[in-house]
Amino acid sequence: MKPTLPELAPLRMDAVVNFASHKYWGVSDPVRFRALLDEARSLVTSGHFLGDNLFTWGRNNSLFEDGPFRAAWEGNIQNDADHAIAWRRYILACAGFHCVQLEGDFVECGVYTGTGIKTVMDYLGGPAFPKTYWGFDTFDYNPVPGHKFEGQEEGFHQKVQSRFAQYPQVRLIKGFIPDSFAQGCPDKVAYLHIDLNNAAGELAALEVLFDRVVPGGMVVMDDYEWAGTYRPQKQQEDPWFAARGYRIFPLPTGQGFLIKR
Numbered sequence: 144m145k146p147t148l149p150e151l152a153p154l155r156m157d158a159v160v161n162f163a164s165h166k167y168w169g170v171s172d173p174v175r176f177r178a179l180l181d182e183a184r185s186l187v188t189s190g191h192f193l194g195d196n197l198f199t200w201g202r203n204n205s206l207f208e209d210g211p212f213r214a215a216w217e218g219n220i221q222n223d224a225d226h227a228i229a230w231r232r233y234i235l236a237c238a239g240f241h242c243v244q245l246e247g248d249f250v251e252c253g254v255y256t257g258t259g260i261k262t263v264m265d266y267l268g269g270p271a272f273p274k275t276y277w278g279f280d281t282f283d284y285n286p287v288p289g290h291k292f293e294g295q296e297e298g299f300h301q302k303v304q305s306r307f308a309q310y311p312q313v314r315l316i317k318g319f320i321p322d323s324f325a326q327g328c329p330d331k332v333a334y335l336h337i338d339l340n341n342a343a344g345e346l347a348a349l350e351v352l353f354d355r356v357v358p359g360g361m362v363v364m365d366d367y368e369w370a371g372t373y374r375p376q377k378q379q380e381d382p383w384f385a386a387r388g389y390r391i392f393p394l395p396t397g398q399g400f401l402i403k404r
């Protein structure tokens with residue numbers, strides 16, 4: 144099936160888009176921090192983006208000028224974090240735009256509520272999205288020590304599945320990665336999003352899936368460039384990729400990105 148590719152509207156040269164979300168992580172005094180950033184925003188040129196531990200200014204903020212993306216992102220916001228991580232979502236959407244034109248399926252390891260999957264699909268045709276989209280997660284519990292996300296309890300898998308009632312091309316596989324790959328796994332992958340919040344799980348996923356990514360296929364690792372708790376991912380993923388001749392692009396959004404040869 145031919146993909147429906149979203150189009151950009153003609154650019155209005157006088158348009159200025161600012162974005163501010165007060166959802167960020169690792170701040171010791173949120174009230175003071177917010178006041179300081181509000182003041183900082185008043186001192187910079189327009190085109191600013193604030194949220195998800197990013198503060199930039201003098202930017203086009205292309206994500207907000209892409210109408211179909213804006214609709215997909217806004218239509219899938221379920222919490223403050225989904226609002227704040229708009230730029231991360233646009234990285235996924237643009238990767239999806241490229242990969243939907245390649246051979247192979249779409250895969251997300253670490254699905255949680257499914258917002259990452261649904262935003263990409265809604266950007267690229269919604270229920271008419273032309274590929275199988277695999278989502279792997281334990282769903283009903285969070286296997287990462289110290290991580291308990293709202294709603295992850297018995298029945299959660301079914302709840303997430305019901306969100307995709309109109310999307311029969313979505314296959315949500317419940318189970319621990321990598322064991323759950325035995326339940327089904329694509330031979331060819333065009334797009335791979337890994338978002339497991341832990342290095343061991345991510346490497347286990349890469350061991351199985353990376354060789355299946357087709358040339359030109361894209362891999363996005365959600366936490367690669369985040370420091371602190373997530374730094375072991377960089378520590379372990381850098382040598383894994385170096386052994387295969389790859390260097391991960393660290394993105395300002397905190398994601399890691401690469402294109403398969």
Ligand SMILES: C[S@@+](CC[C@H](N)C(=O)[O-])C[C@H]1O[C@@H](n2cnc3c(N)ncnc32)[C@H](O)[C@@H]1O
Pocket residue numbers: 251252253254255256257258259260279280281282284285286287292318319320321338339340341344
């Ligand atoms: C940050 S959430 C995913 C968010 C989602 N990618 C999005 O964009 O909205 C991380 C998920 O990874 C799952 N997870 C972590 N380690 C896993 C493993 N080894 N096997 C299966 N699921 C795992 C957790 O249950 C959790 O739902």
